[in-house]
Amino acid sequence: MMKHPGLWLALGALIVAVVPCRGAAELRPVSLYLQWDHQSQFAGYYMAQDKGFYEAEGLDVTIVRGGPNCLPCESVGAGKGTFCITMLATALEKREAGIPLVLLAQVVNRSNFEIVAWKKPGGEGGPEILAPKDLQGRRVTIWETDFRTQYTAFFDSQGIHPEVLPQYYTLSLFLRHGADACSAMRYNEYHWLLQHGVREEDLTVFPLGDYGVPVPEDGIYALESTWKADPALCSAFARASLKGWEYARAHPDEALAATMTRVEEANLPTNRPHMRWMLEEILNSSFPDANGGWTFGSLSRASYEASCAMLLKYGVIAAAPKYETFVTKAESGNVESQ
Amino acid sequence: MWSPNKSLVWRLSILILGGAGLVLAAVLLFSQFSQSRLLIRQQCAQGEQITLASVNRINEMLGRVQTLTQAAALSLSADAIDEEKLSPWLESLLTANPDVSSLAVAYARTEPGAKFGLTRVSRADGIVATDPFVDVDHEMMQDWCYLPRHLGQPVWVEPFFDPILKETAVTYSVPVHAPDGSLHAIVACEISLQGIRELLDELDLGESGMAILLSAQGVYISHPVRSYEMSQTMFSVAESLGENGKPLPELANLARTLLACETGLTKYRRSADDTPSYIFYRPVPLTGWSLSVTIPEEQILAPLKKQNAINLTIGLIGGFLLLIASVMLAFSLTKPLHQLAAAAGRLAMGDFEAPLPKVRRGDEIGRLTTSFSQMREDLKSYIEELTNTTAAKEKIASELAIAHQIQLGIVPKLFPPYPDRNDLDLFAALEPAREVGGDLYDFALLDEDHLYVAIGDVSGKGVPASLLMAVGKTLLKSTMHAVRDPARTLAMVNDELAAGNDSCMFITAFCGILNLSSGHFTYANAGHNPPLLIPLSGPPKYLRARPGPALGAMENVRYRNMDETLSDRELLVLYTDGVTEAMSTSSEMFGEDRLLAIVTASRENDAETLVSHIMENVHKHASGAEQSDDITILAVRSCASARKSPAAQPARAPDTSIALENKREKLDEMVAWLEAASESFGIPPAETMALNLALEEWFVNVVSYAFSDSARHEILLRLWKEQNRVIVAIEDDGAPFDPTAQAAPNTAAGIEERQIGGLGIHFIRKTMNSMSYSRENGKNLVVLEKHLA
Structure with missing residues (x-):
């Protein structure tokens, strides 16, 4: 296509001129606040960091772990962090609460929210929980946090009214049969139960996504001001992060190792098989399968508007921002420009 | 030398070692089995005991915490909680219980809608103090609050890592309910699990x-x-x-x-x-x-393994010692065997003096040595005996061979005996048995017309029989020549043999004289089998009439001559009892009838074929049975019709004649005369040549031998030419010499051994159709006749 040799030479000269500019001294320091403790949920960012994808974009990224006492959106809102990972519902809620976040890239497009119930809560011979209606009047523990809306939407859609108990950091109450069902993420709590002696055949699982509550999850966010001030920076970060995810998908063992390194450094009470499970589930819900359904890294308008509608209905937000305002397409815009 | 010895040594050693090894292995295996079961049983008991003791101690530690917490909860249940007093009370409680690391109370405030209050005291570096700041909301979400609150009962929460203690800890948490059932307070007590971990680490496992x-x-x-x-x-x-x-x-x-x-x-x-x-x-x-x-x-099982190693070492050392002992034993056993084997080997080479091992013990080897020694002695004497016996046997065998030679050498064996006589057909055969028998046969022409035949069988076998046979044969022939009378011959020979016959041996004999011209046969029989007479046609018969006693049995016996006239070509067969008494394998005798039948059936044949035929049949009859007696057959027939009439000179005067002086130089004259005659009478060249050679032969013969003096003699040749023959008569006045009486030359004999002139006469006979001799007026007259083609 480019037949003129002079053009090649010019391009080569340009590369030679640009590359030295991206020396270590000139890396731009940014920080990424994770939604939770180190775990495979964030393996793509670890890979982007470890494999130098951030550095290649001229970024010096500090990854800050989240957790019970560390709120990523608030940190970004307060200007402590440049980027954060959070869920769509949370981001919209925070935006209305005064933290003007915009989406740079949507990583997890499939919902991992589930309700896990004991199949036979009253022991052998008692009434069984096999369908959502069986949860009627049952004690169900649900996260107290911003995830709650989706469960409410689920109960409403099924027309059931369980006795909802708060759920915090552990599943001890469910395990001790203090509750008949509990909320769980497929990639985390569900497998945690299996690792603590619960047999799959003793459980009934209701994935919320299967019941019309398809709320996209993890996305990369930045303040709207950051995006407007330096879209190139945001694009570069989003691009490098997605590249990290692609790499993690191609090299799951490396991604697992990178995760375990961080888990062990932080002395977190988890284990490798659990992280492997989580990685697999996160990759499955990030990358579309053969049937498609979504584009990796993007949030579709339909998905966005369905989520907004649900949040509006339950009063989580009073008004939904425009798709074009909230969803920057930082990743795709720049991908196309390359 | 070593290998057979070695194999026995090894077999013994392996047997002993293998047996001992098997016993050792069985003992080891059994002890392994039983001891491992015992050890495992002991270990199980011990393991269960350790587990039980540890569990009890853990339970006890936890129990104290549980008691403390429950007591505290009990004291809180009655009253409304005074926040001011709570802290010192908890501090005093914590101080009093040094193994507890922290105590906390979450309590419902009396004001409506108010949050829970929380007071916690903990021990840091040994100092008990109330925590200045606690996040009540956060703590209320923790299991230690969350679980008792929703379960409504005391709980041991899951152990957790306490970041302040930097140790694993566990909390016991008791809810206190108000009388109306609402949650009044939660009392929790945390202890470090370090003590429990140390307890478990110290277990001796x-x-x-x-x-x-x-x-x-x-x-x-x-x-x-x-x-x-x-x-x-x-x-x-x-x-x-x-x-x-x-x-x-x-x-x-x-x-x-x-x-x-x-x-x-x-x-x-x-x-x-x-x-x-x-x-x-x-x-x-x-x-x-x-x-x-x-x-x-x-x-x-480690101690057992160690013990097994020790046992195995002991076993191996024991086995090695046992191996040495068994090899030594095996060597001591096999050494004498080895020596015996060497002695046996030398014995096989003929050495009877090889040393034998000393007999030290009366065991099997000792007995074997004694037996071997005895065997060797017996063998030695046996071999000596055998040597003597063999020498004797060889001597006997050589004597038998000599007798054999005598018997076969003494009877005439040349057939046909008179080749020039086509009027006589004679053949005889003698097959001696393995041991020498005493059969004999004989024949001779007493003169031109008279043939003497005899057959005999000496009683007994061996050398004496053959000697007697020789004597008998010689006597019979010489006597017959002298007396020409069969009966008298037998009587004379009988007397001769009977006199001084100490060994009481005798001969059965048959002899006779056959007149070849007339067929008249005179014979006498001294106890012999009757001969057979077979005419060409008509019934055959045995000449059975009046046999006399055998020769040599007693003196002064008279024999009678018998007469028989044989028709032309009638066959006379003489035989001995070896023929008729030949036994088959089923002990059946050949018999006279069978002989008669065979001879009759083949009477057309000549004598030789007939005799061979009889022999074949006898052998067939015996079919491999051992021949017990000599078999002798003599067959003779006269063919008067085939007799040549001797050449005779015609009565008329010769066609030509010549008289020659007895000098070799005159030979040329004779040849010239013959050639002239041939020419004038038209004698063909081939006949002329034959006549010439025969005449030359005879002329030289006469010149060379007929005259003993040096005087001049005249040899007269006369020639007649008939229609298809030529007759030549040669007359000389030399010493009488009958060429027709000369036996056929032994052409198989060496040239020096032949009688001089024999070949020449034989040649004349062959080339001429007829030759006759007569002595008339003191002159030899030889007439030769040659037919013309």
Whole structure:
């Protein structure tokens, strides 16, 4: 296509001129606040960091772990962090609460929210929980946090009214049969139960996504001001992060190792098989399968508007921002420009 | 030399060692089996005891905390909580219980809608103090509040890592309810699990035994691999060991058994190092934790392994000593055998003097040596005896051979005996038995017309018989020549033999004289088988008439001559009892009838064919049975019709004649005369040549031998030419010499041994059709006749 040799030479000269500019001294320091403790949920960012994808974009990224006492959106809102990972519902809620976040890239497009119930809560011979209606009047523990809306939407859609108990950091109450069902993420709590002696055949699982509550999850966010001030920076970060995810998908063992390194450094009470499970589930819900359904890294308008509608209905937000305002397409815009 | 010895040595050694080894192996195996069972049983008891004791101590430690917490809760239940007093009270409680690390009380405030209050005292570096700041909301979300609140009962929460203590800790939490059932307060007491871990670490479980404390949710509270603690569950370990993300079923099942608070003992393959191990498990009753103690089977059996090694070493040393002993024993046993073998080998080479081992013991080898020695002596004497016997036998055998030669050498064996006589057909055969018998036959022409024939059988066998046969044969012939009378001959020979016949041997004999012209046969029989007469046609017969006694049996016996006239070509067959008494394998005799039949059937044949035919039949009859007697057959027939009339000179005057002086130079004259005659009478050249050669031969013969003086003699030749023959007469006055009486020359004999002139006469006979001789007026007259083609 480019037949003129002079053009090649010019391009080569340009590369030679640009590359030295991206020396270590000139890396731009940014920080990424994770939604939770180190775990495979964030393996793509670890890979982007470890494999130098951030550095290649001229970024010096500090990854800050989240957790019970560390709120990523608030940190970004307060200007402590440049980027954060959070869920769509949370981001919209925070935006209305005064933290003007915009989406740079949507990583997890499939919902991992589930309700896990004991199949036979009253022991052998008692009434069984096999369908959502069986949860009627049952004690169900649900996260107290911003995830709650989706469960409410689920109960409403099924027309059931369980006795909802708060759920915090552990599943001890469910395990001790203090509750008949509990909320769980497929990639985390569900497998945690299996690792603590619960047999799959003793459980009934209701994935919320299967019941019309398809709320996209993890996305990369930045303040709207950051995006407007330096879209190139945001694009570069989003691009490098997605590249990290692609790499993690191609090299799951490396991604697992990178995760375990961080888990062990932080002395977190988890284990490798659990992280492997989580990685697999996160990759499955990030990358579309053969049937498609979504584009990796993007949030579709339909998905966005369905989520907004649900949040509006339950009063989580009073008004939904425009798709074009909230969803920057930082990743795709720049991908196309390359 | 060494190998047979070695094999016996090794066989003995291996037998002894193998037996001992088998016994040793059996003992070792049995002791291994029984002792391993004993050890495992002991270890099981011990393991169960250790587990029980540990569980009891853990339970006791936890029990104290439980009691303390419950007592505190009890004291809170009655009154409204005074926040001011709570802190000092808790501090005093904590101080009084040094093993408790912190105490906390969450309480409902009396104001409506107010949050829970929380007071916590903890021990930091040994100093008890109230925590200045606590996040009530956060704590209320923690299990220690959350669980008793929603379960409505005291709970042991899951062990956790306390970041302040930097140790694993566990909290016991008791809810206090108001009389109206609402939650009044929660009292919690936290203790470090360090003490429990130390307790488990100090258990004496041997080198690779291990104690594991598992929480009620399967999390490792205490594990030899520290990194497992609080991060791994037994199920996660099972998952990492399993394939395709599926938990290792064996370990997962074991984990479920443990979490089900069961007490027991199981053998399984320990996942950490995949060794067969015994696991003892027992729940901690207060918390639902499970304590398990794992001891590898290898460790349990280690002392046994050590003992086995010692036993094996002792066994091997013992075996080695046993090997030396057995080899020595084997050598002491086989050494004399070795010597015996050497002696036997030398014995085989003929050495009877090889040394034998000394007989020291009366055991089997000693007896073998004695027997061997005896055998050698017996063998020696036997060989000596055998040598003597063999020498004697050889002597006998050589005597027999001599007798054989005598018998066969004495009878005439040249057939046809008179080749020039086509009027006589004679053949005889004698087959001696293996031991020499005494058969004889004989014949001779007494004159032109008279043939003497005889056959005989000497009683007995061997050399004496053959000698008697020789004597008998000679006597018979010479006497017959002299007396020409069969009966008288027999009588004379009988007298001769009977006189001085000490050994009482005798001869049966038959003899006779056959007139070849007339067929008249005169014979006499001295106890011999009757001969057979077979005419060409008509019935045959035996000449049975009046046989006399055998020769040599007694003196002065008279024999009678018998007469018989044989027709032309009638066959006379003489034979001995070897023919008629030949036995078949089924003991059947050949018999006279069979002989008669055979001879009759083949009477057309000549004598030789007939005799051979009889012999064949006799052999066929015997069919391999051993010949017990000599078989002798003599067959003779006269063919008067075939007799040549001797050449005779015609009565008329010769056609030509010549008289020659007895000088060799005159030969040319004779040849010239013959050629002239041939020419004038038209004698063909071939006949002329034959006549010439015959005449030359005879002329030289006469010139050379007929005259003993040197005087001049005249040889007269006369020639007649008839229609188809030529007759030549030669007359000389030399010494009488009858060429026709000369026996046929032995052409097989060496040239020097032949009678002079024999060949010449033979030549004349062959070339001429007829030759006659007569002596008339003191002159030899030879007439030759040659037919013309």
